[in-house]
Amino acid sequence: MKNILSIKNLRKTYHTKNDEIVAVENFSYDFKEGNIIAIVGPSGCGKSTILNIIGNLINKSDGELIFNDDCKIGYMLQEDCLFPFRTIIKNCLLGLEIKKEISSKNINYANQLLKKYGLYDFKNKYPNTLSGGMKQRVALIRTLVCNPNLILLDEPFSAIDYQTRLLLSDDIYKIIKEENKTAILITHNIEEAVALADNIIVLSNRPSKIKNIYTINLFDKSIPSINRRDKNFNYYCDLIWKDIDFNV
Amino acid sequence: MYSYEHKVFIKKNKNYKLLVNFCQFTLIIFFIYLWQFLADKNYINVFILSSPKRIIDTLIKLHISNNLYHHILITIYETMISFILGTVIGFFIASLLWWNKFLFKVLEPYLTVLNSLPKIALGPIIIIWGGAGIKSIIIMALLISTIITIINVTEYFNNIDQNKLKLLKSFNANKKQIYFKLVFPSAISGIINTLKINISMSLIGVTMGEFLVSKEGIGYLIVYGSQTFNLNLVITGVIVLSIISALMYYIVFYIEKKLKH
Ligand SMILES: Nc1ncnc2c1ncn2[C@@H]1O[C@H](COP(=O)(O)OP(=O)(O)O)[C@@H](O)[C@H]1O
Ligand SMILES: [Mg+2]
Numbered sequence: 001m002k003n004i005l006s007i008k009n010l011r012k013t014y015h016t017k018n019d020e021i022v023a024v025e026n027f028s029y030d031f032k033e034g035n036i037i038a039i040v041g042p043s044g045c046g047k048s049t050i051l052n053i054i055g056n057l058i059n060k061s062d063g064e065l066i067f068n069d070d071c072k073i074g075y076m077l078q079e080d081c082l083f084p085f086r087t088i089i090k091n092c093l094l095g096l097e098i099k100k101e102i103s104s105k106n107i108n109y110a111n112q113l114l115k116k117y118g119l120y121d122f123k124n125k126y127p128n129t130l131s132g133g134m135k136q137r138v139a140l141i142r143t144l145v146c147n148p149n150l151i152l153l154d155e156p157f158s159a160i161d162y163q164t165r166l167l168l169s170d171d172i173y174k175i176i177k178e179e180n181k182t183a184i185l186i187t188h189n190i191e192e193a194v195a196l197a198d199n200i201i202v203l204s205n206r207p208s209k210i211k212n213i214y215t216i217n218l219f220d221k222s223i224p225s226i227n228r229r230d231k232n233f234n235y236y237c238d239l240i241w242k243d244i245d246f247n248v
Numbered sequence: 249m250y251s252y253e254h255k256v257f258i259k260k261n262k263n264y265k266l267l268v269n270f271c272q273f274t275l276i277i278f279f280i281y282l283w284q285f286l287a288d289k290n291y292i293n294v295f296i297l298s299s300p301k302r303i304i305d306t307l308i309k310l311h312i313s314n315n316l317y318h319h320i321l322i323t324i325y326e327t328m329i330s331f332i333l334g335t336v337i338g339f340f341i342a343s344l345l346w347w348n349k350f351l352f353k354v355l356e357p358y359l360t361v362l363n364s365l366p367k368i369a370l371g372p373i374i375i376i377w378g379g380a381g382i383k384s385i386i387i388m389a390l391l392i393s394t395i396i397t398i399i400n401v402t403e404y405f406n407n408i409d410q411n412k413l414k415l416l417k418s419f420n421a422n423k424k425q426i427y428f429k430l431v432f433p434s435a436i437s438g439i440i441n442t443l444k445i446n447i448s449m450s451l452i453g454v455t456m457g458e459f460l461v462s463k464e465g466i467g468y469l470i471v472y473g474s475q476t477f478n479l480n481l482v483i484t485g486v487i488v489l490s491i492i493s494a495l496m497y498y499i500v501f502y503i504e505k506k507l508k509h
Contacts, residue, residue: 056420057414057417057418081409083433085433098425099419
């Protein structure tokens with residue numbers, strides 16, 4: 001399999017008035033196309049920092065990022081970030097509008113996704129009429145309509161309830177696999193990482209270095225909700241749990 | 249169909265509202281009645297404190313001499329001009345300050361000083377600049393409403409949700425797109441508060457301007473009344489002014505209600 005992205009010796013130092021914080025140090029990893037790679041680690045260790053650098057939202061201090069030529073990034077944030085003054089469909093098309101890629105084909109795709117997620121009837125409504133899970137789905141559609149092949153997910157489920165969370169992870173998993181996309185998932189939930197990911201990177205405390213890398217081999221790899229019942233599931237959870245230095 | 253319990257709840261709510269309205273109405277009637285009563289019995293000096301009957305007489309006189317509506321219209325006209333200009337100019341400058349953070353940092357202390365400066369102190373200068381006419385009045389009102397708009401709108405612009413900004417940046421949005429897709433529309437939905445403040449600021453500014461220079465308008469009536477020791481005219485002017493400001497407030501309130509649906 002090709003690499004969609006290779007990171008070599010990444011370092012990020014934040015400079016503030018009274019301090020200098022090394023958030024990431026010596027981070028190297030090859031992201032394989034078609035995989036779901038989860039990054040787990042204690043909170044504040046620098047996970048979002050890595051994702052923001054990949055998404056070109058902040059500058060790196062040092063190191064190298066080599067993207068595959070046809071790499072198109074889509075970013076899904078922790079909050080849904082829907083614009084309250086835009087209708088649902090208009091929210092879905094925001095990214096396309098900004099990239100000036102509005103076309104009837106793309107609009108069709110957005111409508112198709114809205115139907116698939118049971119949001120079509122709310123198309124012309126405003127976000128304040130939706131539940132948290134629905135909003136997060138709209139955010140997912142907004143990311144997908146731009147047709148990215150590398151999707152960055154920064155704790156995309158942390159703001160929603162457990163039930164919706166399981167359903168959404170199944171959905172996201174299916175989309176990523178069906179459409180042969182690559183995803184980098186940040187989470188502090190170990191079970192979620194094991195259920196979704198092909199590879200898991202465990203980070204140490206700040207400045208985050210790679211502590212361990214796992215390839216998840218389940219007996220019968222399927223959608224996340226079924227993976228959770230796999231025999232090997234708990235084995236990996238335990239392993240990773242012991243790896244993380246939870247600073248209590 | 250609603251349950252009996254719900255109907256009782258609605259009814260209670262309605263009765264409560266009715267009671268509030270009733271008390272509001274009674275209060276003003278009682279106040280007017282008391283005022284007239286004290287005046288009739290000579291407990292108060294009508295020469296200084298006027299009385300409801302005298303105010304009505306004054307209104308009728310103004311109505312007959314056909315002056316009342318002229319003065320009201322002049323004041324409303326000046327207020328609307330300053331309100332609209334102040335809002336537009338204020339919004340425009342706030343946008344510039346959002347666009348250029350450096351400019352904002354440089355000008356911030358000056359804005360704060362200008363905002364806290366009592367604008368009436370500039371009156372004499374404004375008269376020299378703008379002459380003794382409508383121009384000076386509008387400058388005075390603009391000074392007040394524009395600066396407060398700049399400060400409010402800038403505050404609004406600078407408090408845009410960082411995550412939404414991040415989202416737009418993840419789509420590689422440029423500054424112009426960020427302004428038109430997020431910053432401006434968010435501020436528009438919050439603008440109504442600025443409008444509410446602005447309309448009263450404009451009226452305050454116009455009245456101050458009319459005190460200073462004018463030959464027409466409600467502010468002028470009040471000043472003229474005090475110069476000729478006609479306290480009936482002064483108090484009538486104040487009452488007309490409060491009716492105008494209440495009307496303007498309710499118009500903005502009505503627009504707000506419309507916008508929210
Ligand atoms: N803009 C910034 N300026 C200074 N320090 C920052 C900034 N962003 C993040 N940090 C610091 O860098 C560290 C890593 O942050 P982050 O990547 O958000 O952690 P995580 O996502 O793993 O919880 C934290 O200690 C945080 O305080
Ligand atoms: Mg984070």
